[in-house]
Structure formats: C-alpha cells, structure tokens
Amino acid sequence: MAYLSTDKVEHHFHDVVIVGSGGAGMRCALQLADAGHRVAVVTKVLPTRSHTVAAQGGINASLGNVASDHWHWHMYDTVKGSDYLGDQDAIEYMCRAAPLLVRELEHQGVPFSRLDDGRIYQRPFGGQSREFGEGGQASRTCAAADRTGHAILHSLYQQNLRAGTHFYQEFFALDLITGDDGCQGLMAWDIARGEYHLFQAKAVILATGGAGRVFRVTTNAHICTGDGGALTLAAGLPMEDMEFFQFHPTGIADVGPLITEGVRGEGGYLINANGERFMERYAPTAKDLASRDVVSRAIAQEIREGRGCGPKKDHVLLKLDHLGEELIMSKLPNIHELALRFADVDCTKDPVPVQPTVHYTMGGIPTNRFGEVVYSKGRNKEVVFPGLYAIGEAACVSVHGANRLGGNSLLEIVVFGRACGNQVMKHLREHRYHAQLDVDCWQRGAERVERWLSSARDRREGPSIADVRLRMQTIMQEHFGVYRTEELMAEGVARLESLAGEMDRAVISDGCGLFNTELVEALELENLMALARVTAAGALARRESRGAHARDDYPERDDERWMRHTLATLDSEGVKLGYKPVRTSPMTVESFPPKKRVY
C-alpha cells in the first residue's frame, strides 16, 4: 500500500508543521520543540529574513517600569483603538499575558534598552493611556533602541537553534492537505532544488505574516504576500476583516520605509506646509500620539486641503531635530540611518518627509484565542477546523479589530505563538498517529507549479506577472486608500475582477527548475490576487467608517449594523461575504461597550 501515487514527492512526517519563520512561527516552534515534539518550520526565506526583523518601535506590556500601569488599562486602550471591532476575550488574554511574555523574551536574551535602575526601557506610543483614558499618557512600549523586531527575531531564532527545531528553508508552501477530519499536512516546493515535498503532520500552523504587497506603496517587505491566507481561501475556508489595512502615518514619502511611531513617542511631531503642528486640531489631548488611523486621516486631510509639503504638496514633515543628536543616536539610530539613506535627510538637522503608507493587515485567517482556525456553519459562527491553526499577522484573532495600536503586533506574535503551541500540545495528546492520506493529495499543489513552468517551457504568450502585479497594486492603491467612497470602490472591484480573469493567461519566462524566483513571484501573485479580491469586496460592502476603513459617504461608525466581522470566501464564482458577531465578552472582566472615540 503506497502512501502516495508518485515517487517525485519526498514525504516527511512531523508532529507539527509551521509555515513561516517570523516571530509568531518561531515562538510557537520554540514552545513545541522544547516540549519534545518533532517540529518543522517551513519557510520561503532564511529565518532571519522574515519581516518581523523590520519592526522598530517596540512591544507593549504593562510592566510599569517608567510610570504605573495595569493590564486592564492596556486592554481598554486596545479595545478603544480597535474601534470596538476587536474580540475582547482575546484582547484580555493578550494584555494579561504581556508582562510575562516580555520578561521571558528578556530571559531569552533580547537586548532591551535599559533604565538607570537596570530594568527594561519603556517609551510612550500612540493610543496609550492610564486609568482608562483619564490618567494621561502611558509609557508601555518596551524597546531595544528602534530595532526591537530585529532583536526579538534573532533571539527567537537563536532559541530555536538551541531547541533543535527543524528548519526547511527556502521552501514555498503550495497547498494545504485537508480531509473530512481537518488539516493533515502541507505540500511545498523546495525553491533551491526544484523538488516537491509533502509534510504530513497532526497539526499545521500558518504563521505567514501580512499581505501589504497587495498595495503599490507599503512599508512591508517584498515577501509579505499573504501566503497563508491564500492557502486558507483555497481550502474553502474564510478570511476575516480583510478590508482593514492599516496606513501607518509616517512612511518615508514615495519610497515606503517606515519611520517608527517611537519618534513621536520620544517627542517628535508632525507639521504641515505652514509649519503648523496640525495634530493639535485633530486630537487636542493625545496630539501626535493619537491612534494611527486618526493621524493618517489627519495627514490625508491636510494634503487634501492643500497644506501638503514639497513641490507636489503630497506629504507632511516629521520634525525631530529638537530632540537632540544624543537622544536620536541612542534611542533612534536606525531611523537616522533610514532617513539618510531613503530621504537624503539628516534628521538631527532637518525634518523627514512622510505620508500615510500601507503597513499592517488587521484582517486575516479567522481564529479563536487559542489560535484554532474557525469558520461558520449554520448558526454556529465559530466551528473549529481541526488540525489547522493560524497566528501572528496572518491570523485575525482579532485583537486589533479595525485599527492596531503601535507595539501590539510584536506582542501578538509572542502571546499567540505561545498560546497556540499550548493548544497544539493538547491536540497532539488526542491525535497520536498521522491520518491516512489520499494517494493523489499531492497533485493540486504540484499543478500550481507545473502550470507556470510549462508556460515558460512552451514559450507561451501572455501578460507578464510583473505587469499584472503592478496593475493589481495600482488598483488597490487608487481605489482602496485612506479615504474610500462607494463609486471609487465599485469601480475598483470591477477592475480587479477583470484583472483576476487575466491570471489564467499570465506567463513567466524562466523555465529553470533551480532557484526559480520568477516562479516564486508568480505563486505569490496568485496569493496576492486572492487576498486583493476579498479585501476589495469586503471594503465595498461595509457601509460605515470604522478604524482604518474610512468612507466619505458613510463618515460615521454604525454599531447597529456593522459591529460585526466580515467573513469572505472565494470560489470559482467569485467572492462571497458573510458576517459574524464581535466577541464582546472578555474572559473575566466587564465588557467595554462601544463609545465615541476621542483622542
């Protein structure tokens, strides 16, 4: 009895397969490997190239090292920041776990910056308050200078080297193997050698990060193509709240690289063409440290009203020279380097040109707070899909709701990486053996690759993937920006659906089996296209303004009709939308009811 109907696929058996080697995947791998399980991390890059490395400002935890703080205040800020779309059980879990997890990172070697008394340095960040918004600004963001993501990713990689995690590096995930009893494994492509691998596992965890590359200008790495989300859609499962993409207020104008919110946390501020500190008008209390969606809309408004800077009046300026060279070089050295390299500005002397830039995918693969992937079936809106898990930016727990607070993303990856690891261990106790696979289960994944390689080997004519990708990114950029309208988005959806139809004819020119990066880009484009379509459809349908989804034609939040999560599925007939309620009941404390958001 054969396991598979081919000998061209190498068959691996692991307890757990984790797709993605960012902070979430590696924190989860560490939890499982330290418990003695056979863990495979399948990643399309070398682990230290994952996008967690680019996170700058820090990680939130109510340590209270600088000023008194409490996890409950952190929870309040996060619920408010999410514009009441966040699930409050998950938010409570995350905020309560934060101090433990951050100290654990410190014990694992993360080189946090320090206060004079030797404890972890914390800086103020946007949307943070004490005493439920009444006690002024909090200092909750633990930082390793402005390289916190780099420090955390490298420490987690080092810990996984110690724990003996198996890394399958530069392997591209092609297809989830699913059956009646859930997820059983993953088909993957070894990029360097051009070979197929089937990873059979009792649990598969998607930790593939965000999908910022559906837009043309983004702070995201080239690799942020939402691969896990596309695998989920292909398995017939939904994506949640994809219309919520965060625009970070301070991407370097035109080019994208991020300038951390930590700059404003340390005392930097934004000015318009008149030299006016305009955030005072939009957020009288928090000013430049209002929530990111608020600041991004304010900048967009200043530009719309003609007070933008530069010859095209298309950006504003971030001033930080008054902080002094010493503070900048000790607390923000990476910002100094980036501004110099990408804006040709010495930020110790001159302000940095910035504009709102796509930064973070609040939506993702729907999960409960244990990282289990859930879907709707009849009246039950959260049925667990056995054996499949999602964590980090790829997932939608949802702790960020309609808008993420700065410093909560690094927190999310470690908190839910660990929580998911613990849940998987329970699953493993009940599932001792690998499932019997369909002998042809490898075919759907392999067809994805063969279709592209044959387009090159047969020298077929058709649109290039670079061309299709640029057009997709341009549509998303122009029709689904900071401010949205019915007319603009309807046109965007139509253009996008028509473009998606061209994917069948698209071709690549590289037919080589070894390290074929054009093939990888083609597979990534398939993933991006699927996510762009559910993003666009979800955005058009949501007739309200909430968090990062701001509409000129529906400027108010509509809790009556829209305090609910979007669930989008994709099949041959197109995108189908459904909805599920927000989990407004926390684990132990009282719910925070929606109220008007003022900063």
Added chain:
Amino acid sequence: MSEMIRLSIFRFDPERDDKPFMQSYEVPVTKRGMKLLDALNYIKWELDGTLTYRRSCGEGVCGSDGLNINGVNGLACITPVTGLKQPVHVRPLPGMHVIRDLVVDMDHFFDQYRQIQPWMQTDTPTPEHERLQSPEERALLDGQYECILCACCTTSCPSWWWNGDRFLGPAVLLQANRWIVDSRDEATGRRLDQLEDAFRLYRCHQIMNCMEACPKELNPTAAIDSIKRKLLARKS
C-alpha cells in the same frame, strides 16, 4: 530620454551553463536615490525574468541581498546606483558556492553561527522579573547585536576564503563577542574555551576587510581583538 545605468551582472544557470558569464543590461534611472536593488528589480520585471537574486525587506535590515558590487561587498537595497562606476559589476558574494546567478549557498555560514551557541546561557535560576542590566552594561552590546547576518564581512575576509572550513569568520566572531560581553550571560568561560583555537579564532590577521564591508558600520575586527585580549588576560 532618461539617464541610463549600465550594469554587468554575473550569470550562471547550472542546468544550462557550463561556466558563468557576465551579462550586460541598461536600466533607466527611475527615481531619485534609486538603489541597486531597484535596478535589479527593473531588470527582472521589465527585461529578463530569469535574473536570480534574493531580496526581502528592501531597507537594509534583513540581510538577504548581500552582493559584490564593483568589487566591494554590500547590500543592494541600500547602495545608491547613481554614484557607482559604470558598468556596475555585480557578482555573488565571493568565496561562496553559487546556486544560481547572484544566489549563494548560505548553509555553511549559518552552520558556523550555530557552532558558537549564539543563545543566552545561564546557570542561576531565572528571576521573576527581568535580569537587571545597567545602561552602561547594555551599551557594551551596541555595535554587536545589530548584525543582520548578511555575510558581507565574512565573505570579504581572505583568511576565511583560505580556511573557511575551520576559521569562524568575522560575522560569527562578532556574534561570539556579543554573548561574551553581555552581562547577563553566564557562559563566558565556556565560550572563550571554545574559541581558543589556532583556526576558529586566530586565523584573523587583522586585514580589516570586514569592517570596510559591513553595511551596518559594525567593526568585527575590534570584536575579535576584544576576544583575543580576554583570552590573554585570563592566562596572566
């Protein structure tokens, strides 16, 4: 007609080519401050989809795109293309096994990284709160922990070219030093024992190519000197 940049790029497809060759391309300057990675992307997306290289973050923090650019190692994503002498000669990192075009095999490099056990090692019980570290002690890590493991320094080191099988090379030794100087780590003695070897450490002859090559402006030579001094000090 916009300004054009001429490039000469190392090509090698092991399925098709007997030996490597240099291929010429011309790329327009598409924006102010254009980087070499933008030029490579332009070639891949507009001219020749088969050109093969690694890239990820595009802003100099992930370490994917270390290349040999006009004879000097650096990151494509932060190297401005306009200041370079033309044609710009782009080659894979030297002394490495080429998989295809500009992509090299990084396995040995990361294996050497693993050899120094680059994780925090402590014997004392883990405290309830953070392990305390003064700002002065923490400052010792500056210039050490920022390494992005791009291998630009290691592959510029002639000693590593000759003895790369046993000499750990500047990047890995910089990371060894990062743990030796970390006040929280309690394995300093074991770490020094492991390094005290004619090849692993002492093949460094202070050629200093590494500090010239480092795109993050770190100084592996100084770190190696610091290790050597610590070894000397514990003998006396």
